Amino acid sequence: MKKKTGLLLFELREGFIIALQSIVANKARSFLTMLGIVIGISSVVSMSTAIKGIDASFQKGISALGTDVLYIDKWAWFSNTEWWKMRNRRKITMEQYEKYKQTAQLPMAVAPVSNARKKVVYNENSVESVNINGSNADYVKTTNFTFALGRFYNDIEAKGARDVAVIGSELANKLFPRGDALDKTIKIGGFGYKIVGVLTEQGSFILGDFNPDNQVFVPIGTVFKHFASETFRSITINVRARTPALVEETKIEAEGLMRKIRSISPGIENDFSVNQQEGLMTNYNSVVGVIQVAGLFITSLSLFVGAIGIMNIMFVSVKERTREIGVRKAIGAKRRTILAQFLLESSTICLMGGFVGLLVAILLSYVVDRFLPTSIQASAVFIAIGISLITGVVAGLAPAYTAAKMDPVDALRYE
Amino acid sequence: MNENIINIEHISKVYTVGDVKVHALYDVSLRIDSTEYVAIMGPSGSGKSTLMNMLGCLDTPSGGKYDFKTRNVSLMTDNELAEIRNREIGFVFQTFNLLSRSNALHNVELPLIYAGVPSAERKERANQALISVGLGDRVHHKPNELSGGQRQRVAIARALVTNPAIILADEPTGNLDSKTGEEIMLLFHEINQKGNTIILVTHEEYIAQHAARVIRVRDGLVERDEAIVNRYIPGISKPESAVK
Numbered sequence A: 001m002k003k004k005t006g007l008l009l010f011e012l013r014e015g016f017i018i019a020l021q022s023i024v025a026n027k028a029r030s031f032l033t034m035l036g037i038v039i040g041i042s043s044v045v046s047m048s049t050a051i052k053g054i055d056a057s058f059q060k061g062i063s064a065l066g067t068d069v070l071y072i073d074k075w076a077w078f079s080n081t082e083w084w085k086m087r088n089r090r091k092i093t094m095e096q097y098e099k100y101k102q103t104a105q106l107p108m109a110v111a112p113v114s115n116a117r118k119k120v121v122y123n124e125n126s127v128e129s130v131n132i133n134g135s136n137a138d139y140v141k142t143t144n145f146t147f148a149l150g151r152f153y154n155d156i157e158a159k160g161a162r163d164v165a166v167i168g169s170e171l172a173n174k175l176f177p178r179g180d181a182l183d184k185t186i187k188i189g190g191f192g193y194k195i196v197g198v199l200t201e202q203g204s205f206i207l208g209d210f211n212p213d214n215q216v217f218v219p220i221g222t223v224f225k226h227f228a229s230e231t232f233r234s235i236t237i238n239v240r241a242r243t244p245a246l247v248e249e250t251k252i253e254a255e256g257l258m259r260k261i262r263s264i265s266p267g268i269e270n271d272f273s274v275n276q277q278e279g280l281m282t283n284y285n286s287v288v289g290v291i292q293v294a295g296l297f298i299t300s301l302s303l304f305v306g307a308i309g310i311m312n313i314m315f316v317s318v319k320e321r322t323r324e325i326g327v328r329k330a331i332g333a334k335r336r337t338i339l340a341q342f343l344l345e346s347s348t349i350c351l352m353g354g355f356v357g358l359l360v361a362i363l364l365s366y367v368v369d370r371f372l373p374t375s376i377q378a379s380a381v382f383i384a385i386g387i388s389l390i391t392g393v394v395a396g397l398a399p400a401y402t403a404a405k406m407d408p409v410d411a412l413r414y415e
Numbered sequence B: 001m002n003e004n005i006i007n008i009e010h011i012s013k014v015y016t017v018g019d020v021k022v023h024a025l026y027d028v029s030l031r032i033d034s035t036e037y038v039a040i041m042g043p044s045g046s047g048k049s050t051l052m053n054m055l056g057c058l059d060t061p062s063g064g065k066y067d068f069k070t071r072n073v074s075l076m077t078d079n080e081l082a083e084i085r086n087r088e089i090g091f092v093f094q095t096f097n098l099l100s101r102s103n104a105l106h107n108v109e110l111p112l113i114y115a116g117v118p119s120a121e122r123k124e125r126a127n128q129a130l131i132s133v134g135l136g137d138r139v140h141h142k143p144n145e146l147s148g149g150q151r152q153r154v155a156i157a158r159a160l161v162t163n164p165a166i167i168l169a170d171e172p173t174g175n176l177d178s179k180t181g182e183e184i185m186l187l188f189h190e191i192n193q194k195g196n197t198i199i200l201v202t203h204e205e206y207i208a209q210h211a212a213r214v215i216r217v218r219d220g221l222v223e224r225d226e227a228i229v230n231r232y233i234p235g236i237s238k239p240e241s242a243v244k
């Protein structure tokens, strides 16, 4: 047994040396063959890296919003319910929020939210149509906000409906390019607000309107006072679960409590929705899934073309070396020795191509990194090596088998 | 002392080309013992190479029985045939058949690689074999850097290196001028003197006269099988072509 594995290792090593010799002896041909694999591997790795990059930046944005937050709203974010049905739902009021907050056991924090869209001005700088997010001091507990300057507005300011504001980082950059936002008074829809806090960068470019970096946070009382009557507007109740694992239970409790608060009789469907990021995630995942499958399919095609190239060259190589195969057999090479020789040759070419392809992909990722945050995973290295090895073996199999089963007399007679 | 190596009885070989059957060998029976020096002669197409391939276990007969050292060749698997060729038989071809991209040393090493001999021992033995054929100073030359005679010497070193029971040479001097051919024949003579069995195929009567026994083949049959009375012993009785 031991002798057998020793012999196998010996044959592998000798076969590898023979393969290397023949690769070196046919430099131009080996290089051209390798090129196909280089292109295939580098595009597969680059594509999967790009997809991972998009995915990672989206995930980061999502978690800035919080996957453990529920949004009790008149509107459903993702649903098949007809628009007019939701339009006719009763509004969610501050009173319902108070009742829910008092009775709910599971949430870590609860905050009412009322939005408006206004122009924000500071001196000659202005930004149109900014999302003005009105809430109370508990709002910050439903987020993971961190502050570059100052703080969130406090309970007293919220209860007193003082005209104070916290602004997102991107907005701060636009209005205060010199970074001196704190204690300045900005105009929101014509009303003066004093800035008490500036957020650090929270989200990512993918989130768009959801991104806290482009928002203003003010006491909800000021929204009612300046922009929309409390009796007219439906509010959203943001509910943060204690842990992500408790989101489901918190949701069930919220639905139960809200039905009771809004006195919905049993058998009648909810006239409110409890939204969560997962809906967004599901939507996103299906889109990314399509991109992934399409991208990998296209890049796999180039790998496939590379593999066909290898097979083709190996067939030519076997034909060309028919006499050599005959000689090798005449002096004692077994079928499996010849098989191994050609398999090793094709997989060595592929492995070399795989390594070069990987290098190309890494270089590419540095270039692309300027536009899109990407990162080559360690797994990509293994995948690239694995794929090129498999390609080498699969593409080499048929030619190697042809060589192995040649009749020595015919091979020696071959002109 | 002289044990039997080759024993073939009523061997035939039929090739089918289209619907035509070609009897390359019709009915051949032979015994060859160790230390013999045998020449096979016959006109072109008479089946000499076919017989050689058969004796060298490169090919299997269509009919009849072939015992190599009492083992029945017809019953051997592909792998067993490869092993016999590797250990017991050394081939020398008319066209040398060296690996053109490898140097002399690697060419001679090759059978030892297939025999599983470790690298250091292999190099040593290949070197010795090259020295014994007079090419100790050409070890790192590639075939295209060697003359025809030198190439054939490399091929002979490759055949000798595994210490085989028999050396089979199919027209080994066919591609060489008569002087170089004579040098190669001297080499075969020495190898035979050391106790190796040699079987060679030739067209030329005077080359055949170097052997101790001539088997004449015609149309796939053994026409005559006789000992040579007036043998050429290279270096003692010089042929006219080699006279200075």
Ligand SMILES: Nc1ncnc2c1ncn2[C@@H]1O[C@H](COP(=O)(O)OP(=O)(O)OP(=O)(O)O)[C@@H](O)[C@H]1O
Pocket: B015, B016, B017, B022, B023, B024, B042, B043, B044, B045, B046, B047, B048, B049, B050, B051
């Ligand atoms: N693979 C084959 N297919 C068909 N016929 C073959 C094959 N190999 C040999 N033959 C035929 O068998 C016969 C003997 O061939 P062989 O090569 O043994 O002749 P030979 O005596 O070596 O001739 P030469 O002196 O020219 O080398 C020839 O008639 C040849 O055409």
Ligand SMILES: [Mg+2]
Pocket: B048, B049, B050, B170
């Ligand atoms: Mg012949």
